[in-house]
Amino acid sequence: MIEIENLTKSFGPRTLWAGLAFTVTRGEVLALTGPSGSGKSTLLNCLGLLDEPTSGAIRYESQDITRFRPRAARHYRRDVLGYLFQNYALIDNATVAANLTVAMKPRRARKGTPTIVEALERVGLAGREKEQVHRLSGGEQQRVALARLIVKQPALVLADEPTGALDHDNATMVVDILRSMSKDGCAVVIATHNDAVRDRCDTVLAVGSTTQPEPVKERQHS
Numbered sequence: 001m002i003e004i005e006n007l008t009k010s011f012g013p014r015t016l017w018a019g020l021a022f023t024v025t026r027g028e029v030l031a032l033t034g035p036s037g038s039g040k041s042t043l044l045n046c047l048g049l050l051d052e053p054t055s056g057a058i059r060y061e062s063q064d065i066t067r068f069r070p071r072a073a074r075h076y077r078r079d080v081l082g083y084l085f086q087n088y089a090l091i092d093n094a095t096v097a098a099n100l101t102v103a104m105k106p107r108r109a110r111k112g113t114p115t116i117v118e119a120l121e122r123v124g125l126a127g128r129e130k131e132q133v134h135r136l137s138g139g140e141q142q143r144v145a146l147a148r149l150i151v152k153q154p155a156l157v158l159a160d161e162p163t164g165a166l167d168h169d170n171a172t173m174v175v176d177i178l179r180s181m182s183k184d185g186c187a188v189v190i191a192t193h194n195d196a197v198r199d200r201c202d203t204v205l206a207v208g209s210t211t212q213p214e215p216v217k218e219r220q221h222s
């Protein structure tokens, strides 16, 4: 689904990672690990067209996304990608329902796409459609961000420390939902410092020290 070819990123004389070469397939959950500053977020940003690699290619459906023209880039961001960040990236002064509607808007309705009501049920926020996002707790806001992903149904989910600010139960729920989205056919890439999250992924890439992911040995997930 995403093929990474000989990918290198440097800032001036400093090379963060070099020669990355691997594929992330549909149904796979890949963890990016490594010490602070190793370049996990930078790699996610390159996959999400928020940054550019210094050299190499990132192919989606055989096309190098780093060479996309603006129209193809817009399509990729709108129809392929889903983001999950630690700071939720929600519209604070809008309702829960409005935040989810924005995610659905540009897309033609697809058969089988979960509704807002179904997505909120899935994240344990049934009946909270009309609440203002800024009145919700941090964990609840992260669940709204997850519900937004569920209604968007992206092909590739990029999650940057998605459990960083959450308690154990909420962190478990975030990983459960990301895993179930991967089972439904999307690819998921998670930058994380959390060993429990890493252990529930399929593969792990130690960013900055290796060029290819390895299988996660002690799987905790089903």
Ligand SMILES: Nc1ncnc2c1ncn2[C@@H]1O[C@H](COP(=O)(O)OP(=O)(O)OP(=O)(O)O)[C@@H](O)[C@H]1O
Pocket: 011, 016, 034, 035, 036, 037, 038, 039, 040, 041, 042, 043, 191
């Ligand atoms: N635009 C930029 N110009 C110069 N250096 C940058 C730029 N963006 C990021 N960096 C540097 O690249 C390095 C990697 O940053 P990045 O945020 O990708 O690391 P990380 O592994 O995600 O770290 P953390 O675990 O702390 O989130 C850092 O040293 C950062 O300062």
